[in-house]
Amino acid sequence: MEKVDALVERLAQDTLPLRPAPHPYKLGLSWLLGAAAYLVISLVVSGVRPDWLQQLQHPWLQAELILLVLMCVSTALSAAVLAFPDMHQRGWLTRVPLVLFGVFGVIMLLAWHADQPPAPLPIHSFECTLSILAAALLPAAWVVYTLRRYASTHVRRAGSTALLFAFSVGALWLRLHEVNDSVMHVILWHYLPMIAVGWLGLSVGQKWLRW
Amino acid sequence: MPEQVDSLTLLMQKALAGDKGAYAEALRLTAQLLRPYLSKRLNAASEVDDLLQEILISMHKARHTYDGQRPFKPWVFAIARFRLQDHLRAHYADPLRHAVDWDEIEETREADVTETAIRYESITAQIGQLPEKQAAILQLLHQEGYTAREVGERLGMKESAVKVAAHRAYKVLRKLLDREWKK
Known part of the structure; x- marks a missing residue:
């Protein structure tokens, strides 16, 4: 008890002003704006697929892209909320990406069903996953680095959500860059690896977000 | 609250x-x-x-x-x-969370073995009723002041066997003394 009292006295003397954490919506928005800028720069550098205007007329691709954007938004806000010990008392936000991922899965299955006759599979396969991972590295490092400045008490979930956000940004970039209409390929090499990335994020969070 | x-x-x-x-x-x-x-x-x-x-x-x-x-x-x-x-x-x-510090136990056990409230000399008659080996162990421990390990070395026994024998001897002694005090 005496030790606790002494500690209280010591801590009370150390009230150096700390920069207060921003509101999670503000934090999430900063990540989203950064990701948007990164996406634009990446597309300018790598180039948008030449038939993008025509392709955007397809309702399944529209739904896919809208859901990918929503995944980015929801994972960014979710990771921002998870940066706070009490999730800023908005724990419900952390469940939104899961719901969206479910909807996304259903949409992709419907798109695959509607892909008749199926578009030819491209020659490449895992290269797409590697490209997305490479594109996601910078956003992932940025979000994890920022998260380390706060005090997450759900480090595994925070790590997983941060990596899913980065991977969604990478997936969005590749979808707008790659000339490919095979839904099967996209499911197999663009979106299924998301599950592995989410899994990997649990370990990243455990290792890098402890404080 | x-x-x-x-x-x-x-x-x-x-x-x-x-x-x-x-x-x-x-x-x-x-x-x-x-x-x-x-x-x-x-x-x-x-x-x-x-x-x-x-x-x-x-x-x-x-x-x-x-x-x-x-x-x-x-x-x-x-x-x-x-x-x-x-x-x-x-x-x-922590795999050692159930571990017991043997040094502490050793100290306790040795203390139990060598420190008694009753003096050795006052119960020599009862010790004489014990089996020869147990009596010898108690004599070495309490009259001559050897540790359990030293007693083991002298009698060609393991230290743990000395302690076990000493505990058995105490049990018998306790019964003998109880019986006498009740009289």
Whole structure:
């Protein structure tokens, strides 16, 4: 008890002003704006697929892209909320990406069903996953680095959500860059690896977000 | 309890504005609030104290994530739960958590073997009734002052066997003495 009292006295003397954490919506928005800028720069550098205007007329691709954007938004806000010990008392936000991922899965299955006759599979396969991972590295490092400045008490979930956000940004970039209409390929090499990335994020969070 | 939480929120608002006294009071009240929570989940009082200190330090480190605009209790309990889980995880991951310090046991056992409330000389008659080996062990331990290990070396026995034999001898002696005292 005496030790606790002494500690209280010591801590009370150390009230150096700390920069207060921003509101999670503000934090999430900063990540989203950064990701948007990164996406634009990446597309300018790598180039948008030449038939993008025509392709955007397809309702399944529209739904896919809208859901990918929503995944980015929801994972960014979710990771921002998870940066706070009490999730800023908005724990419900952390469940939104899961719901969206479910909807996304259903949409992709419907798109695959509607892909008749199926578009030819491209020659490449895992290269797409590697490209997305490479594109996601910078956003992932940025979000994890920022998260380390706060005090997450759900480090595994925070790590997983941060990596899913980065991977969604990478997936969005590749979808707008790659000339490919095979839904099967996209499911197999663009979106299924998301599950592995989410899994990997649990370990990243455990290792890098402890404080 | 809600009144205390409200006062804590108010104190934290003042603390965030730079009031050192309010911060000290908030930390003290938080310690009071968390102690029963930890006591219910941990056995040793020393563990509760150590963890409580760790939580207060964590709260101090994470104070920039509390803005004073939302209830304080969920924030501080989230930190407490996080640190408690860490503590329990480390505890259960420790393969030696059930281990007993043999040095301590040795000391205790040797103390039991060599220190008795009754003097050896006053019970020589009863010792004479013991089997020869047990009597010899007690003589070496209590009359000549050897340790269990030394007795073992002299009699060609393991130290543990000496201790076991000594304990058996004590049991018999206790019975003999009880019987005599009852008379």
